[in-house]
Every structure is written in structure tokens, then in C-alpha cells.
Amino acid sequence: MPKFYLTTPIFYINDIPHVGHAYTMIAASVTARYHTLLGDDVFFLTGTDENSQKTLAKATELGKDPAAFTDEMAMKWSTAWAALGITPNRFIRTTENEHRHTVAELLKTINDTGDIYKGKYDGLYCIGCEEFKNEKDLLANSVCPLHLIPCQQISEENYFFRLSKYRDILIRYIKEHEEFIKPDIRRNEALGFLRQDLKDISISRPNKRWGIPLPFDKSHVVYVWFDALMNYITGAGYKSDSFQKLWPPDLQFIGKDILKFHVIIWPAILLSLKMKLPKTIFAHGFFTIAGQKISKSLGNVINPISIAQKYGATALTYYLLSGIPFGGDGDFDERALIERYNSDLANTYGNAIQRIAGLSTQRGIMLPSTYKDFLTVIAHNKPYQSAMDSLQFSAAIEYTQNLLAGVNQVINKEAPWKLTNRERLAFLLHNWAAQLSDASYLLEPFIGEKAQKARSILTGTIPTESIFPKIEAA
Numbered sequence: 001m002p003k004f005y006l007t008t009p010i011f012y013i014n015d016i017p018h019v020g021h022a023y024t025m026i027a028a029s030v031t032a033r034y035h036t037l038l039g040d041d042v043f044f045l046t047g048t049d050e051n052s053q054k055t056l057a058k059a060t061e062l063g064k065d066p067a068a069f070t071d072e073m074a075m076k077w078s079t080a081w082a083a084l085g086i087t088p089n090r091f092i093r094t095t096e097n098e099h100r101h102t103v104a105e106l107l108k109t110i111n112d113t114g115d116i117y118k119g120k121y122d123g124l125y126c127i128g129c130e131e132f133k134n135e136k137d138l139l140a141n142s143v144c145p146l147h148l149i150p151c152q153q154i155s156e157e158n159y160f161f162r163l164s165k166y167r168d169i170l171i172r173y174i175k176e177h178e179e180f181i182k183p184d185i186r187r188n189e190a191l192g193f194l195r196q197d198l199k200d201i202s203i204s205r206p207n208k209r210w211g212i213p214l215p216f217d218k219s220h221v222v223y224v225w226f227d228a229l230m231n232y233i234t235g236a237g238y239k240s241d242s243f244q245k246l247w248p249p250d251l252q253f254i255g256k257d258i259l260k261f262h263v264i265i266w267p268a269i270l271l272s273l274k275m276k277l278p279k280t281i282f283a284h285g286f287f288t289i290a291g292q293k294i295s296k297s298l299g300n301v302i303n304p305i306s307i308a309q310k311y312g313a314t315a316l317t318y319y320l321l322s323g324i325p326f327g328g329d330g331d332f333d334e335r336a337l338i339e340r341y342n343s344d345l346a347n348t349y350g351n352a353i354q355r356i357a358g359l360s361t362q363r364g365i366m367l368p369s370t371y372k373d374f375l376t377v378i379a380h381n382k383p384y385q386s387a388m389d390s391l392q393f394s395a396a397i398e399y400t401q402n403l404l405a406g407v408n409q410v411i412n413k414e415a416p417w418k419l420t421n422r423e424r425l426a427f428l429l430h431n432w433a434a435q436l437s438d439a440s441y442l443l444e445p446f447i448g449e450k451a452q453k454a455r456s457i458l459t460g461t462i463p464t465e466s467i468f469p470k471i472e473a474a
């Protein structure tokens with residue numbers, strides 16, 4: 001069984017998940033289901049990024065003990081994913097002992113190779129991005145364009161990582177490995193970063209109360225991004241026997257906002273550790289709400305759990321991945337979600353199943369007890385397979401919808417409910433049921449167990465029911 005190691009970013013816990021965070025998780029969950037159906041041994045990792053200074057700031061603001069606060073928030077994030085039907089194999093928290101020990105060990109190795117040195121950092125830092133900034137990337141008065149807060153002026157003794165040493169190796173690697181950074185627009189962006197002067201980066205902060213101490217100087221804590229990126233190593237069980245089998249990641253999903261960290265710093269860490277680089281890092285686009293950035297201060301944050309409670313997690317998954325080509329940006333619109341669900345799932349798919357299964361019961365015609373399996377189905381639907389393999393979810397959905405529209409067209413043309421010739425009716429019903437079973441497989445990565453239920457209806461194992469009841473718009 002080939003392994004498939006899949007990761008998402010680990011999320012900051014100073015707030016609860018919004019629909020943008022859910023987008024990454026949903027894409028990963030759909031990919032995990034697809035690879036499971038292909039027969040791969042999937043390992044799906046996600047978690048929470050807890051050592052950020054933001055965690056401490058938020059706990060202090062709420063008057064809570066930081067450790068208790070992290071427990072409470074990590075629980076909120078993991079239960080949110082469970083509520084959306086997302087089931088990662090491992091949920092890592094960067095405050096776990098295992099992670100802390102692994103990070104210390106990896107840092108020691110990097111230090112031993114001579115890639116870490118002590119220096120002085122004079123410059124700016126955005127606590128929102130948790131990033132050292134250049135004045136040229138900021139607005140007037142050193143305001144961060146993403147967080148709209150002024151950066152802190154920092155002047156401190158720091159440890160630095162020799163990032164510059166890996167510039168030419170990275171350029172060559174990215175050029176030689178077309179699949180390494182996807183989509184191509186992000187690959188070009190990465191090459192663009194590397195064409196500029198690549199400076200060594202500061203990887204520690206002195207005298208902080210929160211974070212993982214450097215193993216060779218306990219008066220410093222590790223810069224949070226350096227620790228967070230290493231979660232992909234710890235989460236795969238660095239110390240366990242299965243690690244060699246899992247490494248490297250096959251696919252790492254990130255949002256386009258954190259590209260630089262993942263395509264420059266992360267591979268450089270791995271090169272320094274002499275570890276293999278991930279096969280593909282895919283940066284998806286960003287969701288806005290009514291054209292605006294999702295932000296608490298704008299008051300437009302949408303909680304994915306409320307959406308799932310109202311319409312079901314399947315409706316949310318299907319909507320987020322159907323309209324916008326994965327990689328591009330999109331706008332979240334609840335009415336569009338309802339329309340998409342009603343037209344594709346309730347009408348085109350759900351109704352067809354109910355009509356065919358209903359008619360077969362009514363006329364006492366047994367439907368087949370087995371149909372083609374997933375691998376046979378996708379072998380007959382190559383455009384679907386190549387869309388899924390290249391993470392073009394919307395194209396895979398569109399392909400399936402066209403197939404279903406074709407089935408519905410023939411059903412309407414043949415008007416089987418009027419047919420009196422039993423043999424002909426049985427022939428047609430079997431044919432349509434087989435096509436609907438195929439479509440259920442193609443939809444399964446997106447709709448999960450509802451597709452299995454559809455197939456049980458189509459084999460007559462369970463009675464006909466409406467799998468996708470129509471949503472009445474509020």
C-alpha cells in the first residue's frame with residue numbers, strides 16, 4: 001500500500017476557526033478521502049500553533065493561565081474539525097512535550113552543522129504575522145499592511161540561521177522539481193523571493209516567558225515559525241519506527257499568505273538537517289466575505305460550525321470546493337451555497353437516485369446488488385482522475401455534474417414512469433443505477449458517507465430516502 005502523508009498549516013489559537021481556516025481543512029479532508037479510496041495508506045496531520053506570543057497576549061488579556069488557555073483553545077479547534085466531519089490521523093499541539101523535545105533535538109543538529117550563529121537584530125517585528133519585517137514592505141509609520149497595527153522596533157541579541165547559504169541550492173531545486181511548489185504562479189513567486197538578496201534570519205527571541213527554549217542557550221526561546229514548521233517532522237512521529245516510511249510529506253496544503261515560510265525557510269531547515277524535501281507544497285487562495293478580508297475587526301467572521309449546523313457539513317464542503325478553481329481566490333456567499341447545494345446535490349444528484357430507486361421499488365424490479373468499484377470507475381473517467389490528481393476540485397465536480405446532467409436528460413427523454421415493457425424498463429433502470437453508482441463514487445471524496453448511503457439505496461440494501469433534502473432559502 002503506498003503511503004500518502006498530507007499536512008495542513010497548524011492554526012494560531014488566539015481565536016476560534018473561521019470559514020477561511022475551514023477551507024484549508026476541507027480541501028485536505030477531501031484529498032485524504034480521495035487517496036484512501038485510491039487505496040493509499042493516508043496519514044493526515046493538522047494541529048495548533050501554540051507557542052506564539054499572541055497566545056500569551058490573549059491569555060493575559062483574558063486573565064487566564066496560559067497553559068489552561070491553550071488546552072481550552074486546542075480543544076475548540078479539534079472539536080470544530082470533528083463537527084465538520086474532518087478526521088485527521090494526528091492532531092499536534094506545539095506545547096506537547098514530544099514536540100518540544102524534537103524541536104530542541106533538531107535545533108541542536110542544525111547548530112552542530114554550523115548553521116546557527118549569534119548576532120544582533122535591529123529592526124521591526126509584526127506580532128500579528130510573527131515575522132521580522134523590512135520597512136519597504138510596510139505602510140507609513142511601520143504599520144503592517146496585513147494586520148494594520150504598527151510593528152515593534154526591536155534591538156536585541158538573537159541567534160541567526162544561515163538561510164543565505166541555501167539560496168542557490170533552493171533555486172536549482174525549485175527549477176528542477178516542477179511539482180515542488182504548486183500552482184505555478186506560487187512557484188514563480190518563490191523564485192522571485194529567491195532572486196532578491198536572501199538574508200539570514202533571526203530564529204530566537206530573548207527573555208520571553210512563552211515558547212521553547214534553545215537547547216544551547218536557555219535564555220532564548222525559538223522563533224515561533226521555526227518551531228511551528230518543525231511540527232511536520234514531530235507530527236509524523238520523528239522518534240517512531242514508522243517515521244522513515246512516512247517521510248517526506250507527499251502534499252502540504254498552505255494558504256498563499258504563508259508561502260515564504262514554506263517555500264524558503266522550511267526547505268532550508270530540511271536541507272540543513274539533510275532531510276528529504278516534501279514532494280508538493282500547494283498554496284491555495286483566500287476567501288473574502290462580500291469582497292472583504294475576513295477579520296474580527298470588520299465584524300464579518302463566519303463560523304463554519306454555524307454553517308454546518310444550518311445546512312450540513314457536506315453542503316459547506318461541496319460549496320467551498322465547487323465554484324472556485326483551487327489555487328484562486330473566492331468570495332463566500334451563503335445564498336450561493338444554498339443555490340449550489342440545491343441545484344447540484346438536491347436536484348441533479350439526489351432526485352435522480354430517488355427517482356430510479358423509487359421507480360424500481362414501485363414496479364418491483366430488483367436493482368443490481370453490486371456495481372463497479374472506485375478504481376474501475378476512475379479508470380473509465382480519466383478527466384476526473386486527472387482533475388483530482390492535480391487538485392482541481394472544481395473541475396472534478398463539474399465533470400461529475402455533466403455526467404449526471406446527461407443521465408437526467410436521458411431519464412426525462414425515456415420517461416420510464418410511462419413504460420409498460422418490463423424488460424426494457426429493467427434494462428434502463430439497471431443502466432441508470434449503474435451510472436448513478438459511478439457518480440456516487442466520483443462524489444465520495446466530497447460528500448463522504450452520503451455517497452455510500454446512495455450506493456446502498458441503489459443496491460436496494462436500504463429503502464429509498466432523500467439523501468439531500470432541498471434547502472429552503474431563509
Ligand code: MSP
Nearest residue numbers: 009010011012020021024049228229254255286287
Ligand atoms: N500558525 C501559522 C501557520 C504555521 S504552519 C507551520 C498560521 N496560522 S493561521 O491560523 O493564521 O492561518 C493558517 C491558515 O489558515 C492559512 O495559511 C490558510 O491556509 C488558512 N486561512 C486563514 N484565513 C483564510 C482565508 N480567509 N481564506 C482561505 N484560507 C485562510 O498562519
